[in-house]
Amino acid sequence: xxxxxxxxxxxxxxxxxxxxxxxxxxxxxxxxxxxxxxxxxxxxxxxxxxxxxxxxxxxxxxxxxxxxxxxxxxxxxxxxxxxxx
Amino acid sequence: xxxxxxxxxxxxxxxxxxxxxxxxxxxxxxxxxxxxxxxxxxxxxxxxxxxxxxxxxxxxxxxxxxxxxxxxxxxxxxxxxxxxxxxxxxxxxxxxxxxxxxxxxxxxxxxxxxxxxxxxxxxxxxxxxxxxxxxxxxxxxxxxxxxxxxxxxxxxxxxxxxxxxxxxx
Numbered sequence: 001x002x003x004x005x006x007x008x009x010x011x012x013x014x015x016x017x018x019x020x021x022x023x024x025x026x027x028x029x030x031x032x033x034x035x036x037x038x039x040x041x042x043x044x045x046x047x048x049x050x051x052x053x054x055x056x057x058x059x060x061x062x063x064x065x066x067x068x069x070x071x072x073x074x075x076x077x078x079x080x081x082x083x084x085x
Numbered sequence: 086x087x088x089x090x091x092x093x094x095x096x097x098x099x100x101x102x103x104x105x106x107x108x109x110x111x112x113x114x115x116x117x118x119x120x121x122x123x124x125x126x127x128x129x130x131x132x133x134x135x136x137x138x139x140x141x142x143x144x145x146x147x148x149x150x151x152x153x154x155x156x157x158x159x160x161x162x163x164x165x166x167x168x169x170x171x172x173x174x175x176x177x178x179x180x181x182x183x184x185x186x187x188x189x190x191x192x193x194x195x196x197x198x199x200x201x202x203x204x205x206x207x208x209x210x211x212x213x214x215x216x217x218x219x220x221x222x223x224x225x226x227x228x229x230x231x232x233x234x235x236x237x238x239x240x241x242x243x244x245x246x247x248x249x250x251x252x253x254x
Contacts, residue, residue, distance in 0.1 A: 025109035056134045068237065
């Protein structure tokens with residue numbers, strides 16, 4: 001009788017251990033699927049990683065301002081920075 | 086005898102656990118790497134930059150675009166002149182680009198408008214947020230440039246990339 005009780009206790013330990021392993025696995029699988037959804041690349045993130053931030057289009061505007069001696073600079077910059085969409 | 090039986094059961098159990106853990110790791114890797122990167126924002130930005138590069142250099146309109154007071158660019162020859170290729174494996178065209186060139190004196194009406202690609206994609210630009218990932222991605226850029234006579238031009242470029250199937254799951 002005593003021997004049987006010890007066996008029940010041991011089996012219970014294994015069952016609980018198995019359930020914990022399955023639980024941890026499910027948790028990790030779920031979190032990896034959540035992480036997968038957040039995967040994206042955008043230019044802002046790339047800019048943060050790079051030491052030199054180069055915006056080609058802004059550089060073109062700056063060049064033109066220099067060549068035109070900043071003629072109508074404020075109006076032009078306001079038009080460029082205006083968001084329409 | 087009884088002890089040997091228990092050991093056998095235990096070794097089977099360990100094999101089951103091993104398969105379970107290996108399967109779990111496989112599932113994690115599969116789920117993570119099977120999800121594609123959404124690079125459409127980046128692609129639309131790059132397309133806009135390429136078009137800007139095609140139109141202007143060092144603050145001046147390029148001579149292949151603007152020569153002796155007139156633009157040689159049109160919707161028909163735009164792809165050719167800018168070395169762009171909007172073809173894709175999908176049946177429906179996946180790109181759209183729109184260029185509007187304004188003279189500084191009249192910022193309400195463009196003096197030149199170039200449209201190319203799938204016009205149905207324009208409506209996607211009205212809704213650009215994370216809840217509508219399956220819509221096409223848009224990138225709008227504006228810049229300022231001069232011609233050889235120092236006339237001032239403002240250029241607006243709109244680039245749209247669809248490619249939903251390859252970038253969103």
